[in-house]
Amino acid sequence: MRLATWNVNSLKARLERVEEWLGYARPDVVCLQETKMADGAFPAALFSSLGYESVHHGNGRWNGVAILSRVGLEGAVAGFADGVEPDVDTRLVTACCGGMTVSSVYVPNGRSLDDDHYRYKLDWLSRLRHHLDLVASADGPTAVCGDFNIAPEDRDVWDPTAFVGSTHVSRPEREALAELGAWGLVDAFRYCYPDQDRLYSYWDYRSGDFHSHRGMRIDLLMVSRVLAGRVRWAVVDRNARKGKQPSDHAPVLVDLDS
DNA sequence: ATGGTAGAGCATCTA
Numbered sequence: 108m109r110l111a112t113w114n115v116n117s118l119k120a121r122l123e124r125v126e127e128w129l130g131y132a133r134p135d136v137v138c139l140q141e142t143k144m145a146d147g148a149f150p151a152a153l154f155s156s157l158g159y160e161s162v163h164h165g166n167g168r169w170n171g172v173a174i175l176s177r178v179g180l181e182g183a184v185a186g187f188a189d190g191v192e193p194d195v196d197t198r199l200v201t202a203c204c205g206g207m208t209v210s211s212v213y214v215p216n217g218r219s220l221d222d223d224h225y226r227y228k229l230d231w232l233s234r235l236r237h238h239l240d241l242v243a244s245a246d247g248p249t250a251v252c253g254d255f256n257i258a259p260e261d262r263d264v265w266d267p268t269a270f271v272g273s274t275h276v277s278r279p280e281r282e283a284l285a286e287l288g289a290w291g292l293v294d295a296f297r298y299c300y301p302d303q304d305r306l307y308s309y310w311d312y313r314s315g316d317f318h319s320h321r322g323m324r325i326d327l328l329m330v331s332r333v334l335a336g337r338v339r340w341a342v343v344d345r346n347a348r349k350g351k352q353p354s355d356h357a358p359v360l361v362d363l364d365s
Numbered sequence: 366a367t368g369g370t371a372g373a374g375c376a377t378c379t380a
Contacts, residue, residue, distance in 0.1 A: 311380085
């Protein structure tokens, strides 16, 4: 079972590359973020022709998440399952794929520590944990994959001193991520590479950050213990960050024993 | 001190 996550930064701009990538990476389940697309524009028929069932949750302007699966896809839930308010921000979609409960998440960026959006980020993460209580079991096969906009540790950013006082590394958001760990989720990529550093998934478009390897590891596959026990291999597909019109994020893939 | 780039869409907003 090959599970993947990729923030594509506009599915319309990236469609050819996504199609090419599906062809060589051959993932079974894919979580996409930042499709920046309305549901009506989502190319479900194209993905179907490539063998993937899909669900998309998007508002057309910003954000937008999707799940593709070639091992079945049912019981899709757009947004939070608590039903408190509609998820107009379209940052979360959940479905059952190949016996797993899979969520594609695009965690709010936070912008800066003194911005209202940062409080929103922390609240959103808290709400995500409640969502998991409603749709999934920590003891079952659960995967929450996406752009968390959090670097779990200092070694997950290219230069910790450059991030002092910034979002993505602050203690409260790392604690919110740790709460998901306490719920029962394991960072599958780090589980696979406990001792290797300089493994990033995102590089800013600006200032040649990719070529200087000034990156961050913020795209995570958080999996329940039963799935972590099946992790065989993981990789960041840096080739997908190269060449013509790349996303600013690379896909991250994890292989599970079936 | 601020910009650097990319994608939305047409003035900025978001990242």
